[in-house]
Amino acid sequence: MTQPPSKEPGPEIEPYRGPAGGWGSVTSLVRQAKRAKRPASVMPGLAQQNKPHGFACVSCAWAKPADPHPAEFWENGAKATFWELTSDRATPDFFAQHTLEELKTFDDYELEMTGRLTHPMRYDRVTDRYVPVDWDEAFAEIGRELAAVRQEDPKTAIFYASGRASLETSYMYALFARLYGNNNLPDSSNMCHESTSVALPEVIGVPVGTVRLPDFDQADALFFFGQNPGVNSPRLLHPLQEAVRRGATIVTFNPLRERGLERFTNPQSPVEMVTRHETVISSQYHQVKAGGDIAALAGLCKAVLAADDASMAKSTGGVLDRAFITEHCHGFEDFRAFIQSTAWDAIEKESGLTRTALESAARVYCRAKAVIGIYGMGLTQHKRGVETIQMLTNFLFLRGNIGRPGAGVCPVRGHSNVQGQRTVGISEKTKLVPLDRLAEQYGFEPPREDGLTTVDACEAIIGGHIKAFVGLGGNFLRAVPETEAMEAAWPRMRLTVQIATKLNRSHLINGEVAYLLPCLGRTEVDRQESGPQAVTIEDSTSCIHGSKGFHAPASEHLLSEPRIVAGIAKATLPANANVPWDAWTADYARIRDAIEATYPKIFTDFNKRMWTPGGFDKPLPARERRFETETGKANFKVPSALSASFAEDGPDILRLMTLRSNGQFNTTIYEYTDRFRGVDGTRKVLFLNEKDIARFGLSDGQRVTLETAVDDGVTRRVADLRVTAYNIPEGCCAGYYPECNPLIPLWQHAERSKVPAAKSIPVRILAGGSTEP
Structure with missing residues (x-):
């Protein structure tokens, strides 16, 4: 291939009037299947996707039922499978035809394609x-290179992990970093749900949902x-539709009206497809x-407390739930005093909602015996993301909606094993890792100092303090904030190593010494010395599942992620008879035995239970109303x-939210189409809200520049x-991720969790450019 693949025609922007799912989903899948050419x-x-003894989807982390539907996948999950199993190849001949400067002219979609x-x-x-x-070379x-950096200062190396790697790979990778001498294990959780990992332990004693x-x-x-x-976890639409049909009520708080939370037609129902029946979700x-x-x-909460006062006055x-509050809460x-002292005027001003609307929602809550509170990055990626999540648990506590069937807090994770990676040691926080057990198990003294978060890592790279970066998957440079400064600083590192399945932007900007190492995908057969291997992942509901690939590898030259981690570790570290890298890669069951030895309460009989339909449960004391706070x-x-x-709020300031389209997953762009928002090409x-368009003297179709509205000496523009x-609410605007990441200052992150505040970036509009015909 000597030219970038042609882009889709466009742009065309028209309102989408259909439901989530339905024929639009089917059409999109057919288009993606053709594009995969296989x-x-x-x-x-x-x-077999997301089914017992099948393979776990490489995209979303939503739960996998014990009794699956005939097709236990949805649009974006199937897109991810087609994407991984494409027949297109980026071979050495391709790279011989293109310098990296030339490849930088490709956009994200073109690079993936x-x-x-x-x-x-x-x-x-x-x-x-x-x-x-050659692999050995x-x-x-x-x-x-890593050994030289380690000798000088092991803390100047970073071991980043995206959310895709299996529990087995993640365990080996985390151990490698600690044997190397640091806890610099930032991961994709640092950019999305780290606010959850900080907020929930303080209030319910576990870092995950219940x-x-x-x-x-x-x-x-x-x-x-x-x-x-509808975009981020489409299989969740199944239980939502079923809940509505049996009489449950869904109440949604979201700046944009997302189609998956409005209307849904189930593509697996012939009757619904023929009749075009739509289920109203919210x-x-x-x-x-x-x-x-x-x-x-x-x-x-104010409306619930007022309803309680009125009920008590009437005897x-x-x-x-006074019994729950008295026995289980502190x-x-x-909190009651805070709510009572907070005026409705302030609540209406800051929320953008009326008292009447909030009281209406509270009446639904007061009537319900069991309530689930579900949230995503719309809560976590703010300055006070940690406090926002804790406000949600406050709300649930009022009526005892923790540790009760049909109730609880439910953060919806993104990548398919991002939660599981934390469970087996991918964390910069030493308090989350059994370091004493690792010391005993592997005969070394683990580093006891907390490592770098993603934001910390970016600051250290910009500051010139990092000499080596190893990336286990992901597209780090596109995913992080402060794009311009990061790309400028990246080449100053001595070593950069990227483990990947496809080409992306992060592979085009390199340290002095740089390697791009291709790995097997989760959908592919992983054959090692003891035979075909299986791996495991943890879903958003803390259930652990086995996964085995079904397709022939894209190339005979690919290695599995465990093989690559072991190969680098053996070449870097002094020999340690207690760490059987070769035995682990020959038989992944032995890695699971090691995980069980490190985390016996979670992984008892790991190898025996890994194929449990629906997964086996990770213990969650909060589900039993045992709060280890x-x-x-x-x-x-x-x-x-x-x-x-x-x-x-200000006359020229807008709050920018970054969004995914339904044609992407994280930084992976499958197509130039966002069907639910009517955008194509x-x-x-x-x-923008129509009133804001008028207020700023703009017109629909006009081209503009966004500038970050902060005064820190740095100009950030898209x-x-x-x-x-x-x-969209007045005073707010939205654009796509990662295209708008250059607007996020690195220092604008959630307090304490350091999650980039990508959901309310202060921006100004600089008018200019042309108006489309």
């Missing part, structure tokens, strides 16, 4: 090209906050202002402010965005 060999595997990587490659700075290299040089999939069958109401299942949909969720939750028993009186109880927390945003879009009228 649908015949892929289709049999789709029948070059196909699967087939050979290990080394960057040749003289020719500005990747050149093929690659491991040897990477090992020499809901299992069967709880959806028993819930009377579900309250959604800042999560879009009975109430409240378009909260970006960063206004603390205020909205305060309004809900009808009250609304609060800090209720301080500092107080030994569930803790009410008082927020420090009603606004979670960095953006202050472009990603250079700025969604140009050539098409103004597009959309149903």
